[in-house]
Amino acid sequence: MSDESSLDLLKKVQSARAELMDDARPEATGKRHAQGFLTTRERIGQLLDADTFREFGALVQPDQSNSLNSELLAPADGTITGTGMVKAREICILAQDYTVHGGSTGTIADRKMGRLTQRALDRGIPMVLLLEGGGHRIQDGMNAAHFAAASPVFHNLVQLSGWVPMVAAIMGQGFAGPTAYASLADFVVMIRSVSTMGIAGPALVKAGTSKEISKEELGGVARQVDQQGIADLAVDNETECLQAIEKFLSYLPGNASLEPPHINCDDPVDRRDDELLELVPSNRRKVYDMRKVISTIADKGSLFELKPGYAKNMLTFFARLNGRPVGFFANQPKSKGGILDTAACEKAAHFIGLCDAYGLPLVSLIDIPGLSIGPAAEDTAIGRRSGRLFFEMGIATVPRVSVVIRKGYGGGYYAMGGGRAFDADAAYAWPTAEICAMSIEGAVDVAYRKDYRAADDPEARRQTMIDDIRNQTSALDAASDFGLDDIIDPRHTRQLLIETFNSCPPRRQDRSPPRKRPISPI
Secondary structure (H helix, E strand, O other): OOOOOHHHHHHHHHHHHHOOOHHHOHHHHHHHHHOOOOOHHHHHHHHOOOOOOEEEOOOOOOOOOOOOOOOOOOHHHHEEEEEEEEOOEEEEEEEEOOOOHHHOEOHHHHHHHHHHHHHHHHHOOOEEEEEOOOOEOHHHOOOHHHHOOOOOHHHHHHHHOOOOOEEEEEOOEEEOHHHHHHOOOOEEEEEOOOOEEEOOOHHHHHHHHOOOOOHHHHHOHHHHHHHOOOOOEEEOOHHHHHHHHHHHHHOOOOOOOOOOOOOOOOOOOOOOOOOHHHHOOOOOOOOOOHHHHHHHHOOOOOOEEOOOOOOOOEEEEEEEEOOEEEEEEEEOOOOHHHOEOHHHHHHHHHHHHHHHHOOOOEEEEEEEOOEOOOHHHHHOOHHHHOHHHHHHHHHOOOOEEEEEEEEEEHHHHHHOOOOOOOOOOEEEEOOOOEEEOOOHHHHHHHHOHHHHHOOOOHHHHHHHHHHHHHOOOEHHHHHHOOOOOEEOOHHHHHHHHHHHHHHOOOOOOOOOOOOOOOOOOO
């Protein structure tokens, strides 16, 4: 039996804990700073409110059960877990320490993550993952006995989906495990010239395919943010990365049982901007920037854009209306005329699901020439993948308002929730709207080709037909048969949106049949 006092034993614990801190690891800390990185604990300290971090599992020892890892040293097993506050709201946080065996996930670290995800699940607390590592720690074992049981972490992450907001920040190399975790996150942010993502890194790619490729080419920001949309946002440095996490969380409740956080707003509800009368050109062939429409309608300074570099023909924004968080999704005429291609459909669909999960009302701003057509579009499986947008619109339960700004054509008009397509709480149009079942020129060529070809002047006859149909597509025509609730003064849009959402219950009544679940088309 030890003769040590409780104070002596406490000092031993304190000493062991101190050995984990940055001051006790000057070589590792100095190397990170020399490379321009914060340490893992510095990242946590910068994100969280001061003195709110409560770590658990700091004193664990790594797995040392085989000849490869019997003498392994791994402070906190390379993964720091705990809880803390962001703007006085509690979160669960995990941060991988790249200085510990490249941030690889050891057996004990995996158990720590399992406990963290279970805590988030039980308490309804948002989950933030600061990821920089290489996935499974090879030294812990590759054999069946070690790996067969797998890990409950992914099951827990799926259970968390739609219950609490989940954020993944890829703060360096993030191949394999970090990418797998991020695949289930609601918001993924990367750092330019620093972050990489992918199912496997260059070494495994070379071993498996004989192809040599750099980390940046394989999974850098250009590919994963702008080309593939795997990540939602690219920023320039670690500080901006942590600020983006804070801002993203500020629009969402702690969990799906709570109301989104309203803030005080001094932007007048009835603010009327004459600029809205000039934003949409009378010439339908001229483009304009839909971002200006959104920024003029929403509370000043409240916009937060998701996936700004991906599928630029579709805009997705968190914003506020009189201090209330809402989601705007809108066609962008500046890119591909605002047409809905596969990428735009999937971008909008995911955004709608995110807003619906956490109770953010939806605003659809429509200027859509239709769904993308032709061999290139079919090569992307648009016939199936566009269905995801219809699907999400159909199962969403939050209030929604549609506003036709200019074009509302064909299936794209349905997909954007125009008119009565998905039972909008209000369906409006600006005077500049033109709504039609499909491309007018194409319709004339399909239905009336024989007619105009038989005319003395086929081109003149064709143009007359086109003009006749176009004259029936105005906003007044759309409202004449009660396809819309009203044609509104563009300057009145902000006030009408706010009034509509104020009058709606947070969720609409579920009128679906007694099914177990709907089946997503993809």
